[in-house]
Amino acid sequence: MSHLTTSLAYSTDSAGMHPSHTLPLKLRAIAEAGFPSVELGFPDLEAFAEQEHPGYQKLDESGKGDLATLVRAATKIRQLCSELGLSVLAVHPFDKFEGYGDSSKRAAKLERASAWFKVLKALGCDMLQVGSTPDESSSNDYDVIAGDLRKLADEAAAQDPPIRIAYELWAWGAHVNTWEHIWEVCKRVDRPNFGLCLDTFQICARAYADPTSRNGLIQNPPEGSAVMHLASSLKALATTVPPEKIFYFQISDGSRKVAPDELLKAAKDQGIAPLYAWSNAWRPLPYMDTVCPRQDGKSWGGYLPVLDVCEAVLKTGWRGPWSYEVFYEEDMSKEDQDVPTRWTKAAQESHKMMLQKLQERGC
Numbered sequence: 001m002s003h004l005t006t007s008l009a010y011s012t013d014s015a016g017m018h019p020s021h022t023l024p025l026k027l028r029a030i031a032e033a034g035f036p037s038v039e040l041g042f043p044d045l046e047a048f049a050e051q052e053h054p055g056y057q058k059l060d061e062s063g064k065g066d067l068a069t070l071v072r073a074a075t076k077i078r079q080l081c082s083e084l085g086l087s088v089l090a091v092h093p094f095d096k097f098e099g100y101g102d103s104s105k106r107a108a109k110l111e112r113a114s115a116w117f118k119v120l121k122a123l124g125c126d127m128l129q130v131g132s133t134p135d136e137s138s139s140n141d142y143d144v145i146a147g148d149l150r151k152l153a154d155e156a157a158a159q160d161p162p163i164r165i166a167y168e169l170w171a172w173g174a175h176v177n178t179w180e181h182i183w184e185v186c187k188r189v190d191r192p193n194f195g196l197c198l199d200t201f202q203i204c205a206r207a208y209a210d211p212t213s214r215n216g217l218i219q220n221p222p223e224g225s226a227v228m229h230l231a232s233s234l235k236a237l238a239t240t241v242p243p244e245k246i247f248y249f250q251i252s253d254g255s256r257k258v259a260p261d262e263l264l265k266a267a268k269d270q271g272i273a274p275l276y277a278w279s280n281a282w283r284p285l286p287y288m289d290t291v292c293p294r295q296d297g298k299s300w301g302g303y304l305p306v307l308d309v310c311e312a313v314l315k316t317g318w319r320g321p322w323s324y325e326v327f328y329e330e331d332m333s334k335e336d337q338d339v340p341t342r343w344t345k346a347a348q349e350s351h352k353m354m355l356q357k358l359q360e361r362g363c
Helices: 023-032 042-052 067-084 103-123 142-157 179-189 200-207 226-240 260-270 274-281 306-315 339-360
Strands: 007-011 037-041 087-094 127-131 164-168 194-199 246-251 321-324
Touching: 007 087, 007 339, 023 042, 023 067, 023 339, 037 042, 042 067, 042 087, 042 103, 067 087, 067 103, 087 103, 087 164, 087 246, 087 321, 103 127, 103 142, 127 142, 142 164, 142 179, 142 194, 164 179, 164 246, 179 194, 179 226, 194 200, 200 226, 200 246, 200 274, 200 306, 226 306, 246 306, 246 339, 260 274, 306 339, 321 339
Parallel strands: 007 037, 007 321, 037 087, 087 127, 127 164, 164 194, 194 246, 246 321
Antiparallel strands: none
């Protein structure tokens, strides 16, 4: 099965997790589960800086804040990762960057990028993930979007050592929210250090699922059904995206455990899009009911065709890093020190099961 993957990572992203699940605790759980690398959530690093240095001032949208302290915290995390046998695959999420015509706003965002680059260097990491902006006030002109990202890529390439930019579609993105969109932007950016982060959840959240609908599926797609719509999109993905432009691949499922009305209310209360609220709290692992059955006998609710997305990505010829990025607030928000261990071990079992099923499909 190993021929299907060259690297494996687990994300530390803190959305929905209890504050007691500190970054060192999560890193140890990731290492003990046998992961060789980690996708580091920037909020986790800032929370660690606050724990180590009371009074730490977080970086703002212009990169202003207590950067020196954050770099010291990053250096300490790098040392811990080294002791645990971990490398940092990528840092995320860098967002609300692209599509701004105002030169002063663009300059401020590049200042924030410059600050993040210093943090990446301290971590020994050479990849920054950029999420497609959800800001409706940003430009919908793909030439403007690509121009900003090209500048970011050039600044990243000039670092020592150079940094790669992995652009991820966010299903709630204002103007870029499908794999087709990020590929179109990537072609226009046209830089060797600029590529894609593909995500099973994000792809399905636009081409297959609608958690606010009665049956959890998108309604009235051109192909006549959500299944056919996704199949058409994945067939195009498999023959369109060059494998070298896929920098890494994030894996998670989506749950139907949340009722549409409950999700809509949560989104409204938080002032975010429903797909964003769903992403933050209802993303279990693929085959979670098999690899980690709930103690109450209920289902985790996963229903996305994750394996179909994986098969399409593999058909491009890609063989690169897989990263497990999961959010399940109902369980992860518990003040339970075993939560990180439970999820990281389950991710390893989920990965093994997926590779086995992909092999059965001839991948």
